[in-house]
Amino acid sequence: MIIDCHGHYTTSPAAHNQWRDQQKANFKTGGDIDPAYPDISDDQIRETIEQNQLRLLRERGADMTIFSPRASAMEPHVGDLAVSETWARICNDLCARVAQLFPDRFLPGAMLPQSPGALPATTIPELTRAVEELGVVTVNLNPDPSGGSFSAPPLTDRSWYPFFEKMVELDVPAMIHVSGSCNCAMHATGAYYLAADTIAFMQFIEGDLFRDFPTLRFIIPHGGGAVPYHWGRYRGLADMLKRPPLAEHVMKNVYFDTCVYHQPGIDLMFEVIDVDNILFGSEMVGAVRGIDPQTGHYFDDTKRYIDALDIPAEDKRKVFELNARRVYPRLDAQLKARGL
Amino acid sequence: MIIDCHGHYTTSPAAHNQWRDQQKANFKTGGDIDPAYPDISDDQIRETIEQNQLRLLRERGADMTIFSPRASAMEPHVGDLAVSETWARICNDLCARVAQLFPDRFLPGAMLPQSPGALPATTIPELTRAVEELGVVTVNLNPDPSGGSFSAPPLTDRSWYPFFEKMVELDVPAMIHVSGSCNCAMHATGAYYLAADTIAFMQFIEGDLFRDFPTLRFIIPHGGGAVPYHWGRYRGLADMLKRPPLAEHVMKNVYFDTCVYHQPGIDLMFEVIDVDNILFGSEMVGAVRGIDPQTGHYFDDTKRYIDALDIPAEDKRKVFELNARRVYPRLDAQLKARGL
Numbered sequence: 001m002i003i004d005c006h007g008h009y010t011t012s013p014a015a016h017n018q019w020r021d022q023q024k025a026n027f028k029t030g031g032d033i034d035p036a037y038p039d040i041s042d043d044q045i046r047e048t049i050e051q052n053q054l055r056l057l058r059e060r061g062a063d064m065t066i067f068s069p070r071a072s073a074m075e076p077h078v079g080d081l082a083v084s085e086t087w088a089r090i091c092n093d094l095c096a097r098v099a100q101l102f103p104d105r106f107l108p109g110a111m112l113p114q115s116p117g118a119l120p121a122t123t124i125p126e127l128t129r130a131v132e133e134l135g136v137v138t139v140n141l142n143p144d145p146s147g148g149s150f151s152a153p154p155l156t157d158r159s160w161y162p163f164f165e166k167m168v169e170l171d172v173p174a175m176i177h178v179s180g181s182c183n184c185a186m187h188a189t190g191a192y193y194l195a196a197d198t199i200a201f202m203q204f205i206e207g208d209l210f211r212d213f214p215t216l217r218f219i220i221p222h223g224g225g226a227v228p229y230h231w232g233r234y235r236g237l238a239d240m241l242k243r244p245p246l247a248e249h250v251m252k253n254v255y256f257d258t259c260v261y262h263q264p265g266i267d268l269m270f271e272v273i274d275v276d277n278i279l280f281g282s283e284m285v286g287a288v289r290g291i292d293p294q295t296g297h298y299f300d301d302t303k304r305y306i307d308a309l310d311i312p313a314e315d316k317r318k319v320f321e322l323n324a325r326r327v328y329p330r331l332d333a334q335l336k337a338r339g340l
Numbered sequence: 341m342i343i344d345c346h347g348h349y350t351t352s353p354a355a356h357n358q359w360r361d362q363q364k365a366n367f368k369t370g371g372d373i374d375p376a377y378p379d380i381s382d383d384q385i386r387e388t389i390e391q392n393q394l395r396l397l398r399e400r401g402a403d404m405t406i407f408s409p410r411a412s413a414m415e416p417h418v419g420d421l422a423v424s425e426t427w428a429r430i431c432n433d434l435c436a437r438v439a440q441l442f443p444d445r446f447l448p449g450a451m452l453p454q455s456p457g458a459l460p461a462t463t464i465p466e467l468t469r470a471v472e473e474l475g476v477v478t479v480n481l482n483p484d485p486s487g488g489s490f491s492a493p494p495l496t497d498r499s500w501y502p503f504f505e506k507m508v509e510l511d512v513p514a515m516i517h518v519s520g521s522c523n524c525a526m527h528a529t530g531a532y533y534l535a536a537d538t539i540a541f542m543q544f545i546e547g548d549l550f551r552d553f554p555t556l557r558f559i560i561p562h563g564g565g566a567v568p569y570h571w572g573r574y575r576g577l578a579d580m581l582k583r584p585p586l587a588e589h590v591m592k593n594v595y596f597d598t599c600v601y602h603q604p605g606i607d608l609m610f611e612v613i614d615v616d617n618i619l620f621g622s623e624m625v626g627a628v629r630g631i632d633p634q635t636g637h638y639f640d641d642t643k644r645y646i647d648a649l650d651i652p653a654e655d656k657r658k659v660f661e662l663n664a665r666r667v668y669p670r671l672d673a674q675l676k677a678r679g680l
Contacts, residue, residue, distance in 0.1 A: 143525075149489045154525040185483075185494040190542035190577045194566045195535035202530035222573075226534045226566030232602025233562075236628035236639035237530045262572025268608045288576035299576035 001340065002303065002320040003331070004057075006175070006221055006257045006281030007065035007106075009095055011048045012073075013040050016094060020073070020087065027079045034086045040094075042101055049098060052285050054105060060303050062282075066324075066331065067095055068109030068140050072188055074179035076114040077147035081122060088113035088126050096134035103338075107331055109175070110136040114145040116152070120163040127163070131170045137331040138219075139167075141174040143200050148183030148192055155200055156207025164213050171329050173217035173255075176200045189287035197225025201254070205238055205246070210253040217253055217327055219279060223260035223269055231272040247274075255327055257281030258302045258319070261288050263295075266305035275315045279323050280306060341680065342643065342660040343671070344397070346515070346561055346597045346621030347405035347446075349435055351388045352413075353380050356434060360413070360427065367419045374426045380434075382441055389438060392625050394445060400643050402622075406664075406671065407435055408449030408480050412528055414519035416454040417487035421462060428453035428466050436474035443678075447671055449515070450476040454485040456492070460503040467503070471510045477671040478559075479507075481514040483540050488523030488532055495540055496547025504553050511669050513557035513595075516540045529627035537565025541594070545578055545586070550593040557593055557667055559619060563600035563609055571612040587614075595667055597621030598642045598659070601628050603635075606645035615655045619663050620646060 015038040027033050053065060069091035076084050092110040099108040110130035112123040130136040144150050153159055155176070167174060178196040181188040186195070197220050210216060220227070227234060238246050256273060259281050260266050269278065281302065288299040297304055306319060325332035355378040367373050393405060409431035416424050432450040439448040450470035452463040470476040484490050493499055495516070507514060518536040521528040526535070537560050550556060560567070567574060578586050596613060599621050600606050609618065621642065628639045637644055646659060665672035 149491065150523055150525055151489065152525060183490055185490055185492060185543065186539055187542045187546055187577075190545065190574065191539040194538050194570060198534050198538075198566065199526055199531040202527045203525065205530065206527055223569065226538065226569060229563065229566060229569035229605050229608060230534060230600060230602075232600070232605060232632065232639050233628055234530065235634075236601055236630050236632065237527075239630045240628060260570060260572070261576055262570075262612070264608050264611045265569050265572060268569060268604050271604045272602070288573055288580060290576050290579045292572065292576065294575075299572050 001064070002062040002280065003324045004062050004065040004282050005219065005279040005324055006259055006283045007053060007067045008070045008283065008286060009067060009098060010070050010285050011052045012070060012094060013044050013048055015040050015044075019090070023083065023087065024078060027083050033079065033083050037090060045097055046101055049102060054102065056284055057105060060301050062303055064104070065106055066109050066138060066328070067098055067106040068138070069095055069111040071140065071177050072180040074111045074140070074142060075147070076142055076145035076179060077116055077182055081113065081115040081118045084115045085113040085126065092126070092130050092134055092136070096136070099135070107334060108134055108136045109138045109140060110134065111140050112142065114142050116145045118145070120160045124163060124166050127166055128170070131172055131330070135334070136172070137328045137334070138172055139174050140177040142178055143176055143196055144178050147179065148181040148186045150199065154203040154207065156203050156209045161212070164216050168213055168215055173219060173327050175219040175221055177221055193222050193287070194225045197222050198227060201225065201227045201234070201250070204250045204254060205234065205243055206241065210250070217255065219255045219257060219327070221257045221259055221281065221283070223258065223265060224256035224273070228256065228269045228272050251277055255279050255323065258306060259283045259300070261299040261302070262292070263305045263308060266302070266309070270309055270311060275311070275318055276323060278319050279327065280320045341404070342402040343620065343664045344402050344405040344622050345559065345619040345664055346599055346623045347393060347407045348410045348623065348626060349407060349438060350410050350625050351392045352410060352434060353384050353388055355380050355384075356430075359430070363423065363427065364418060367423050373419065373423050377430060385437055386441055389442060394442065396624055397445060400641050402643055404444070405446055406449050406478060406668070407438055407446040408478070409435055409451040411480065411517050412520040414451045414480070414482060415487070416482055416485035416519060417456055417522055421453065421455040421458045424455045425453040425466065432466070432470050432474055432476065436476070439475070447674060448474055448476045449478045449480060450474065451480050452482065454482050456485045458485070460500045464503060464506050467506055468510070471512055471670070475670075475674070476512070477668045477674070478512055479514050480517040482518055483516055483536055484518050487519065488521040488526050490539065494543040494547065496543050496549045501552070504556055508553055508555055513559060513667050515559040515561055517561055533562055533627070534565045537562050538567060541565065541567045541574070541590070544590045544594060545574065545583055546581065550590065557595065559595045559597060559667070561597045561599055561621065561623070563598065563605060564596035564613070568596065568609045568612050591617055595619050595663065598646060599623045599640070600642070601639040602632070603645045603648060606642065606649070610649055610651060615651070615658055616663060618659050619667065620660045
């Protein structure tokens, strides 16, 4: 079984996106931030999926995707906490519907109702609802709700602890994922995403979060940002800062996905990162949707790069399936309940 | 000849650092921000260099270093523009003294007197002085004078144009290099540096700076941040954003150094980046000063990684010397004037 750990509903129905535009407009004018949600039929949802993510899953030979709301549209910097709470609920419900319509293909992930300056604990009710009522197997946690100024405390800050306690209690991991950039100097998918990934990893080196939460698990997407490329720098910094070796201090709790859109990058990742810490992911249909003229294949068809690796079949199975079952126990439980 | 394009005076004399502390203290209390500079003897300077950078140059078998003020101490976010102007002048003078004391070993680079919100054009006088009076061959340009909030306009913004015109006129390249982080969520050398490098590259993709300045040249240090590892993402983003191919749009004007502290990272860089765009650099004595237990050698002894590459000797000569002579014409001129 091949499980893509990183998919967003980037092709959500126009009516859903229009609702968001209405919400934003209402917020500005002091209107209703929870206006009536449009009647979006199952067929309308099916259509947005079948022509896009489902078609590509079939064409590329993958089986399932962990499917969460569009990252760039989470926009925690827009409006206030109440706006985010409403928007998160609506987006999470929509992704859960996709998973209900295609139970063999999509498992739901959730976004969190974050807002700049709001305590992480404010997101616990939606986390709990998403896990217990919608069946989500993971959440996306935004380390910079400001949308590009990196003004939030580090992920190792005590203000996160109540949220992490709930994550541990529910046994769900989080993908660390910023949203759209409202900083004109920082392109979202070309700069902000990778910067945030890299910054988060260094926060884990500096802190002692996993001493306090030994079973807390994070996925750092986009191949871990700059981290594998600079693996020597991080090993050396851990040493200089008198931190324990990365293998015990960070890498029992942190996983990288394979959203690296060329073979040499994937080769490097597998050379320096333990295979137990790598999860197959593509983020299709996402940041880079074109075909690589050098290969004739989609840049984000990351399964091809893994297929091409000269590593044992058992290692590929870890990356495609077994690691995901271990990192996302609720995914494993749902699959087992279906006899998979 | 082996030229290290990336060295900072990280071992500057204690009296110099104490002067800075005094300047900061005076600024806070409304005192003199240009107090009397201490009498630092040539021998005191020699001592800080001979035991550190010069010893390592000899041990590692490199010949020369482009030597600029300590990056983490540039601190443009401290004080105001006048504080930065004074500090830059003093630091640039000190690096020029090092180069005068060791003319066969060090060529001076300069920092710029930047300050949050100040127009880039305000740094032109110090750029001009450093080039014409101190003989510097390059400057370090900080894309985020805020010290970690990325609040400045992109490098492609028109506000930079007067400064770039002067760079072109003087025929000096700039290394893009942030300073210390005053953001507790962003470690300087483990997060901020790499984030800034990556962000700058994406700004160049989005903009058309090199159409307007075809001979402007930038070095993006630390191996180009996350860029080579995500080279497929950048090729694909250029395509998606309807930008020209990177080879013509960015890579005629942008160079990466080799400050990547492990062999697999250097291998990747040389696999995806044209050898004409790679400059030997180590940033010793800098961010990572320890010995890699996996190799028994210093993490930042990047010459070893290049020596180990299975590439033609002529390519190594480009990386060690010829590219630097091309990118830094004032370096080339100084070497030629000495018959080198």
